[in-house]
Structure formats: structure tokens, C-alpha cells
Amino acid sequence: MSVTGDWNEAANELNAIVASFDEGEVSVDDLFNKLERATAIIESLEARLETTKARVEELAPRIARVADDE
Amino acid sequence: MDSVEPLRAEPILEVGEFYELLTAQLESAYGRRHPCWVRGEVAKVYEKTHLYVDLVDAGSSASDSKRPVLNAHCWASQWNPLKRKLASDGVSLQPGMIVNFFGYVDVYAPQGRIGFTVTEIDVAGLLGDVARRRLELIARLTSEGLLDKNKRLALSPVPLRVGLVASPQTEGYSDFTGQLLNSGFGFEVLLVRTAVQGEAAPAQIVAAISTLDGHGVDIICLVRGGGSKGDLASFDDERVARAIALSSTPVFTGIGHTGDESIADLVAHTRAITPTKLGEEIASLVSNWYANNVRSPALKLLSATEALLDEADEYVAERRRTMIFAVRDRLRAEQRHLESTHQRLLIQSRHLLASATQSLASTRRLLGAYDPKRRLAQGWSIVTNADGAVVRSLDQVRVSEDVRVTLSDGTFVSTVKEKDGVT
Numbered sequence: 001m002s003v004t005g006d007w008n009e010a011a012n013e014l015n016a017i018v019a020s021f022d023e024g025e026v027s028v029d030d031l032f033n034k035l036e037r038a039t040a041i042i043e044s045l046e047a048r049l050e051t052t053k054a055r056v057e058e059l060a061p062r063i064a065r066v067a068d069d070e
Numbered sequence: 071m072d073s074v075e076p077l078r079a080e081p082i083l084e085v086g087e088f089y090e091l092l093t094a095q096l097e098s099a100y101g102r103r104h105p106c107w108v109r110g111e112v113a114k115v116y117e118k119t120h121l122y123v124d125l126v127d128a129g130s131s132a133s134d135s136k137r138p139v140l141n142a143h144c145w146a147s148q149w150n151p152l153k154r155k156l157a158s159d160g161v162s163l164q165p166g167m168i169v170n171f172f173g174y175v176d177v178y179a180p181q182g183r184i185g186f187t188v189t190e191i192d193v194a195g196l197l198g199d200v201a202r203r204r205l206e207l208i209a210r211l212t213s214e215g216l217l218d219k220n221k222r223l224a225l226s227p228v229p230l231r232v233g234l235v236a237s238p239q240t241e242g243y244s245d246f247t248g249q250l251l252n253s254g255f256g257f258e259v260l261l262v263r264t265a266v267q268g269e270a271a272p273a274q275i276v277a278a279i280s281t282l283d284g285h286g287v288d289i290i291c292l293v294r295g296g297g298s299k300g301d302l303a304s305f306d307d308e309r310v311a312r313a314i315a316l317s318s319t320p321v322f323t324g325i326g327h328t329g330d331e332s333i334a335d336l337v338a339h340t341r342a343i344t345p346t347k348l349g350e351e352i353a354s355l356v357s358n359w360y361a362n363n364v365r366s367p368a369l370k371l372l373s374a375t376e377a378l379l380d381e382a383d384e385y386v387a388e389r390r391r392t393m394i395f396a397v398r399d400r401l402r403a404e405q406r407h408l409e410s411t412h413q414r415l416l417i418q419s420r421h422l423l424a425s426a427t428q429s430l431a432s433t434r435r436l437l438g439a440y441d442p443k444r445r446l447a448q449g450w451s452i453v454t455n456a457d458g459a460v461v462r463s464l465d466q467v468r469v470s471e472d473v474r475v476t477l478s479d480g481t482f483v484s485t486v487k488e489k490d491g492v493t
Contacts, residue, residue: 007382011385014389014393015389017393018392018396021392021393021396021397021399021400022396026400031397031401035397038389042390042393045382045385045386046386049379049382049383049386052379053379056379060375063368063371066364066365066368067368
């Protein structure tokens with residue numbers, strides 16, 4: 001189940017799924033599909049986050065060198 | 071031939087005799103043993119081993135053909151120590167200066183000239199004159215709007231391209247460039263070598279400023295280490311002052327040492343008290359810009375990135391928890407609903423079962439009432455024909471036909487004798 005779109009689009013879709021649970025709109029038939037979709041979105045967001053963190057980890061020392069340069 | 075009698079009694083002098091007489095007369099009044107002070111304005115000055123000065127009355131006009139001129143000279147033996155003394159006080163003889171010469175008359179017969187041999191120069195007077203001329207120059211520059219002209223130029227926020235007017239292999243040069251090198255920033259220094267003292271220096275400095283002004287440098291730095299007033303005199307030169315003022319590039323000065331303030335310093339965009347200090351100040355300009363525009367944003371960027379990632383981390387974790395709880399809650403609710411329904415169904419089933427049991431018992435009781443055995447026990451009997459069918463009517467039997475009669479305790483066969491219907 002692919003998750004396309006940027007972070008905000010994915011987060012909005014996830015928020016909508018959570019909201020539908022909060023509002024009791026999810027039938028048992030839909031529950032699995034929604035949970036599966038929410039899981040896919042969460043995993044996608046986590047993967048993106050990890051990728052971003054890894055990139056930041058690469059760049060952070062370079063920025064830190066600039067920041068610490070006296 | 072008659073001899074010619076002289077017309078007068080005075081002797082006729084040969085030219086040489088005339089000059090000898092004249093020299094004797096003059097020297098008796100203004101000679102080496104009777105020196106005097108002569109005050110005048112320098113009209114021309116020329117130095118070639120010895121010093122030669124044409125002195126005129128102060129304020130007299132050069133166009134005045136009758137203007138008296140005194141050809142003064144100072145022999146090298148006396149001029150050299152005088153020159154050093156003047157130089158140490160930052161004075162060099164220039165046309166227009168008012169000077170007091172001490173000396174004696176000097177007649178030079180071969181050229182028919184009366185000159186003046188200088189043995190002393192009134193330095194104090196000259197210094198006063200220099201100070202006056204300096205004030206006059208400042209006043210002129212001020213009235214022409216040149217004193218602040220260079221100061222009004224916008225300064226590059228990052229003056230990394232530095233035009234340098236200096237003399238390499240001097241302390242001032244190495245002090246200044248050392249500061250730039252040690253700063254760690256990538257200064258690009260474009261050097262124009264010049265003399266920084268002596269008569270040739272002002273013209274070279276002016277040319278260097280002009281050259282650098284056309285090279286798109288961020289600032290032009292005029293650098294000269296400490297020295298006597300004479301050593302630093304070039305930086306009081308009007309030509310240098312005007313070149314600085316009219317430069318379209320901000321000119322920074324680091325001239326001499328603490329306490330020295332030249333005209334160049336006054337007209338410069340920024341002045342530092344020494345070449346070292348100037349290097350420090352320029353490095354500091356870049357350093358401050360770097361801190362405000364690079365280091366500080368970098369720190370903020372690091373902090374903001376960390377905060378954003380933490381926020382995203384927290385968001386995903388929170389959504390994950392929320393999702394897990396939402397699904398669990400939903401499933402539990404559904405399970406509770408099913409359990410509730412099951413319980414209701416169970417209770418209803420039990421009710422139905424009890425009701426059915428009751429109904430069945432009632433029916434069973436009702437059926438018991440109709441049990442044929444019960445009737446047979448009461449004395450009733452059941453007659454069946456040969457076919458086994460219950461005989462309910464006379465029409466179902468014939469006379470002489472055998473019928474089976476069932477009683478409560480058994481059966482017997484009987485023969486129909488007659489039929490007697492009920493009327």
C-alpha cells in the first residue's frame with residue numbers, strides 16, 4: 001500500500017483516519033482497512049523521518065563547525 | 071700725441087678689484103663674522119647634495135619682475151644635519167613656506183651674483199608654519215566638503231577584497247597583513263607598492279589609491295608603521311588627502327603609532343591608531359558579519375532542525391499510540407456489543423425454551439386425556455375390520471363379517487350377527 005504525497009498530505013490523511021475513530025465512524029468492516037492504511041502512513045512517515053534524520057546527521061557536523069567557528 | 075688726463079680723481083677698478091672691494095664691504099657688514107637672520111618665502115627649492123633656495127618677500131607676486139630674490143644655499147656639510155633635524159620634525163622645505171634663514175652674504179663673482187650662505191634654519195618658526203599650513207589645509211578640505219567625503223561612502227559589510235598601499239618588508243606591512251592572515255578569513259589583498267616616506271611618496275601613494283580605486287576592492291588601506299614626524303610627513307600631504315577624499319572606495323588608514331594623527335587619518339573613511347589595530351578592526355568587521363550572518367543563523371538552523379525532528383518524532387509516536395488505542399477501543403466496543411447481544415440472545419432462548427417446554431407439557435397432558443388405552447380401561451373397545459381399519463359406522467361392516475374387538479387387556483374376534491342402526 002503506497003503512500004504518496006508530501007509529509008503534510010500523509011499527516012492529514014492519518015489525522016483524518018484518527019478523527020474517524022474518535023468520532024466512532026469506523027465500522028468493523030472498515031476497521032482493518034483503515035488500520036492497515038494508518039499503519040502504512042505511520043511507517044511511511046517514520047521512514048521519511050529516519051531518512052531525514054540520517055541526512056541531518058550528515059549535515060549537522062558541517063553546520064556545527066560553522067556555528068562553533070570562533 | 072697728448073696724454074689724456076683722467077676726468078676724476080677716483081681710481082678706476084678692474085672688475086675683479088670691484089668684486090674684491092664689494093665683497094670686503096659686504097662681508098664687513100654681513101659676512102661670516104657678522105651673520106644675520108633673513109626672513110622670506112620659499113619661491114624655489116632645489117637639492118643636489120647642497121640645498122638651493124630662492125627666497126622672496128613673503129606675499130610678493132611672482133609676476134612682479136622687480137621682486138627681489140635672494141639666492142640662498144646651504145652647503146651639504148651644514149644642510150645634512152639640518153635636513154635630518156627638519157625631517158625628524160616632519161618638515162621639508164616647500165615652495166610657499168615662510169622661513170627664517172641665518173647666515174651671511176656670499177658674493178660669487180664669476181656669475182656676478184650675490185648669494186646667502188645659510189648656516190641655520192629657524193625650525194621652531196618652520197614648525198609653526200607647518201602647523202599653520204596644516205590648519206589651513208584642514209580648513210580648505212572642510213570648506214570643499216572633502217574632510218567627510220570618504221567617510222560618507224557606504225562600506226561593504228564584508229570587506230574581504232583589500233587594496234593595500236604600503237611598502238613591503240616594513241613592520242607596518244607585516245603587522246597589518248599578519249592580522250588579516252591570522253584572522254582565518256579569506257582576505258584577498260591587492261598590494262600596490264609605494265614609498266611611504268620621502269619626497270616621492272605622496273605622488274606614489276596618490277597613484278596607488280587611484281589604481282586600487284579602479285580595481286573594485288572593498289576598501290583601500292593606507293599602512294605605514296611608526297616613525298618620526300618627518301617619516302610620516304607624506305600623510306599630511308595635500309595631494310594624498312585629496313586622493314583619499316575623492317576616492318570612490320572607502321579608505322582606511324593605519325599610520326604611525328598611538329598619538330599620531332595625519333591629515334590622511336582625518337579625511338579617511340576609518341582610521342586606526344596603528345597598522346596592527348587596522349588589521350584587527352578589518353578582521354573584526356568580517357568576524358562580526360560572519361557571527362551575525364553565518365554563525366548565528368547556523369546555530370538557529372541546528373536548533374530549529376532538532377526541534378522540528380523532535381516534533382515530527384513526537385507526532386508520529388503520538389499518532390501511532392492514538393491509532394493503537396483507537397483500534398483497541400473500537401474492537402473492545404464491538405466485542406462488548408457482541409457479548410451483550412449474545413447474552414440477550416441466551417436469555418431470550420432460555421425464555422423460549424421454557425415456554426416451549428411448558429407448552430409441550432400442556433399438550434402432552436392434553437394428549438394424555440385422549441389416550442385410547444385410558445378409554446379402553448374405562449370399558450371402551452375398538453372394533454377394526456379385516457383391513458385393520460377402525461369401524462366407526464355400521465356401513466363399514468357386513469353381517470357375518472369377522473371383526474376384531476380390542477379391549478384394555480387384549481383382543482378377540484367376533485362375528486357380526488346383525489346390524490341394528492340407531493334410529
